[in-house]
Amino acid sequence: MKERLEVIIIGAGIGGLAAAVGLSTKGHKVIIYERDPEVSEIGAGIQITPNFTRILRRWGLGKRLHERGVNTLSSRHRRWEDGKILSEYALNANDQMEKKYGDPYYHIHRADLQAILLEKANELGVTCRTSAHVVDYVHQGGKERVVFTDGTSSTADLIVAADGNRSILAKHVLGHDVPSSSVGDSAYRGLIPREQMQDPLLKDLDLEYNQDVWLGPHSHTVTYYVRGGEMFNFIVALPDEPGEESWKAPGDINKLRKHFENWDPRIRAIASKIDQSYIWKLRDRPALERWVHPHGSLVLLGDAAHPMLPYVAQGASSAVEDAAVLAECLDYAKAGTRDVQSVLQAYEKIRKPRALHMKNAARSNRAQFHMPDGPDQQARDKTMKDESISDRSINMFKDKERAQFLYGHDVVNEVHEYFQATAKL
Ligand SMILES: Cc1cc2nc3c(=O)[nH]c(=O)nc-3n(C[C@H](O)[C@H](O)[C@H](O)COP(=O)(O)OP(=O)(O)OC[C@H]3O[C@@H](n4cnc5c(N)ncnc54)[C@H](O)[C@@H]3O)c2cc1C
Ligand SMILES: *[C@@H]1O[C@H](CO)[C@@H](O)[C@H](O)[C@H]1NC(C)=O
Ligand SMILES: *[C@@H]1O[C@H](CO)[C@@H](O)[C@H](O)[C@H]1NC(C)=O
Numbered sequence: 408m409k410e411r412l413e414v415i416i417i418g419a420g421i422g423g424l425a426a427a428v429g430l431s432t433k434g435h436k437v438i439i440y441e442r443d444p445e446v447s448e449i450g451a452g453i454q455i456t457p458n459f460t461r462i463l464r465r466w467g468l469g470k471r472l473h474e475r476g477v478n479t480l481s482s483r484h485r486r487w488e489d490g491k492i493l494s495e496y497a498l499n500a501n502d503q504m505e506k507k508y509g510d511p512y513y514h515i516h517r518a519d520l521q522a523i524l525l526e527k528a529n530e531l532g533v534t535c536r537t538s539a540h541v542v543d544y545v546h547q548g549g550k551e552r553v554v555f556t557d558g559t560s561s562t563a564d565l566i567v568a569a570d571g572n573r574s575i576l577a578k579h580v581l582g583h584d585v586p587s588s589s590v591g592d593s594a595y596r597g598l599i600p601r602e603q604m605q606d607p608l609l610k611d612l613d614l615e616y617n618q619d620v621w622l623g624p625h626s627h628t629v630t631y632y633v634r635g636g637e638m639f640n641f642i643v644a645l646p647d648e649p650g651e652e653s654w655k656a657p658g659d660i661n662k663l664r665k666h667f668e669n670w671d672p673r674i675r676a677i678a679s680k681i682d683q684s685y686i687w688k689l690r691d692r693p694a695l696e697r698w699v700h701p702h703g704s705l706v707l708l709g710d711a712a713h714p715m716l717p718y719v720a721q722g723a724s725s726a727v728e729d730a731a732v733l734a735e736c737l738d739y740a741k742a743g744t745r746d747v748q749s750v751l752q753a754y755e756k757i758r759k760p761r762a763l764h765m766k767n768a769a770r771s772n773r774a775q776f777h778m779p780d781g782p783d784q785q786a787r788d789k790t791m792k793d794e795s796i797s798d799r800s801i802n803m804f805k806d807k808e809r810a811q812f813l814y815g816h817d818v819v820n821e822v823h824e825y826f827q828a829t830a831k832l
Contacts, residue, residue: 410741411436415553415563417541417576419446421453421517422709422726423569424524428466429734430567431531433741439528440539440553440561442570446525449655449685450517451596452633452640454720457508457814462731463523464510465819471523476513477632480616484791487623490612490671494791498618508814514618514640516598516633520723541570544579546703565704565747567733569726572692573652574711580700585714587690589649590773594717595658597684598638599677608676614639621674624779626666628674629720641677642717644777650688658686689716691770694763698755699748706751708733713762718772721765728818732758735822744826757818757825 412435416423419441431437455463455476463472480500484493497503498512505511528535543554544566554560568576577585604614612619618631626645633640645666660681667678692714698707709726733754740750778784 410434412564412737412741412747414438414565414567415440415551415561416567416569417553418442418569418571418709418711419521419525419535419537420569420571420709420726421520421524421723422711422730423567424521424528425462425727425730426567426569426708426733427528427533427535428524428531429730430737431528431533432466433734433738435737437528437531437533438561438563439533439535440541440555441535441537442540444538446521446535446537447654448518450521451598451642451685452631453515453517453520453723455513455515455520456724457504457510457512458816458818459724459727460510460513461817462727465731466527468523468527471526472513472515475519475523475635476515477616477634477636479512479514479618479631482618482620484620484622485671486788487621487626487670487674490621490673493622493788504814514631514633516638516640517723519634542575544568544576544703544705546700546705551704565706565737567706567708568711569708570711572710572714574707576705577695577707577711579703580697580705580707581695585692585695587652587692587714590689590691590716591646591649592644592689592773593647593650593658594687594689595643595645595663595684596641596687597658597681598633598640599680601632601637601639603680604639604677606676606680608673612673620776621670622776622778623670625777627776630677639677641681644689644718644773647686647688649690652688652690654685654687656686656688658684660684687717691716694766698759699751704747704751706733706754712758713766715762715766716769716773718769718776719765721769725762725765728761729754729758731818732822735819739826744830753822753825753829757821761816 414430414435414437416426416439419439423439427437427439478499481497483495540556541553542556545552550562551566552560552562570576621628628643630641664678667675698712708729736750736754739745740747
């Protein structure tokens with residue numbers, strides 16, 4: 408096996424860029440093809456859990472993350488009607504995350520995370536070609552080839568498809584299209600500049616450096632600061648008619664304001680400050696039966712491999728986890744102990760159960776977060792208040808074992824353990 412693989416990555420989203428950093432750090436030669444004319448600034452907040460921070464730190468990005476991210480102190484769940492705190496959990500307060508899981512927690516703007524990864528990729532010598540729309544994949548005579556809209560093509564030893572939740576490469580891996588269905592919700596996302604948040608009504612909420620999750624009937628809202636504390640980020644999930652999937656469609660602000668009509672006057676005050684938002688019509692997709700092409704060296708990564716609803720905010724994190732695992736697995740091929748195909752299978756085996764876990768957690772979080780007022784909601788709120796009954800807590804950090812499974816997890820170790828275990832067989 409060649410020491411240094413030539414790798415094509417399709418898509419310069421978080422997953423594609425992370426894969427570029429991970430693979431080139433391991434010495435592979437990487438080129439990214441991105442459909443858009445430039446790496447998009449669009450997007451809003453992303454949660455960086457401690458296990459995510461760990462990977463970025465390993466890639467030497469800890470300082471840049473600290474500069475552009477926000478070191479969020481606590482997470483609070485609130486009741487929609489009056490903002491009453493239902494549950495509160497310390498994140499970086501008293502360095503809790505660092506002490507418990509070894510690394511801190513951050514919130515960051517998607518564009519900042521993308522920029523950090525792109526900078527690093529450039530430093531590592533990765534080429535990123537924009538306006539390069541891949542329309543086809545051909546596996547022929549042991550060669551991996553991707554074809555662009557203008558009919559030109561490019562070959563490599565390995566193709567990593569990080570082309571998002573509407574991946575066209577997934578079809579080549581599966582042999583069929585990935586069906587999707589509306590979940591009946593939309594997510595409105597956007598930012599409010601810090602200056603506009605200076606409002607006496609909001610002072611008591613202490614929104615700065617905290618995350619708030621407002622739970623309401625059929626709807627929830629998550630808020631926190633990003634861009635080093637300069638921008639207030641919100642995401643509001645609410646019932647909506649199905650429609651075209653897009654990251655770039657503007658949301659109807661009046662509809663958004665009207666949605667909060669009977670909510671806590673303070674969240675109405677926040678809504679009144681919103682003057683721009685993006686709307687995502689949420690669609691659910693089944694778990695894919697396979698992530699690796701049956702004969703070719705084509706592998707899916709990120710949303711392309713495991714499209715998930717945003718209710719656990721793990722899309723970006725899962726994509727980066729994939730990237731770190733893939734890079735680590737390929738080291739075993741480089742060392743000559745495995746061939747590329749078997750290493751790609753290992754990547755799928757390692758990543759699939761965790762991705763599936765998050766996918767299902769996202770589905771169940773939706774039900775938990777959107778309970779209409781009534782006995783179920785009262786039971787939920789009571790459970791949330793009672794820290795000792797942590798098994799059913801919708802706050803992932805509250806369940807000791809689950810939190811350790813989630814955030815104490817080290818993907819790199821997992822890869823080594825996997826190969827050690829299979830070597831013994
Ligand atoms: C514009 C945008 C804004 C987003 N904003 C947020 C946000 O604010 N918060 C959040 O939690 N998540 C956001 N997401 C989703 C989040 O980034 C993903 O869930 C997660 O990061 C996994 O990313 P990914 O790299 O797998 O896919 P994506 O982020 O979807 O990236 C896929 C990339 O592949 C490119 N691409 C697709 N098809 C082709 C093709 N045929 N040829 C070449 N290139 C192609 C796309 O243009 C895109 O850049 C956003 C995604 C996008 C694309
Ligand atoms: C998939 O991506 C589209 C944007 O292309 C977005 O509108 C949609 O919400 C995403 N689906 C999921 C399940 O995240
Ligand atoms: C962190 O853990 C969560 C929970 O298992 C997972 O969804 C995510 O992909 C992990 N992120 C990274 C970067 O390892």
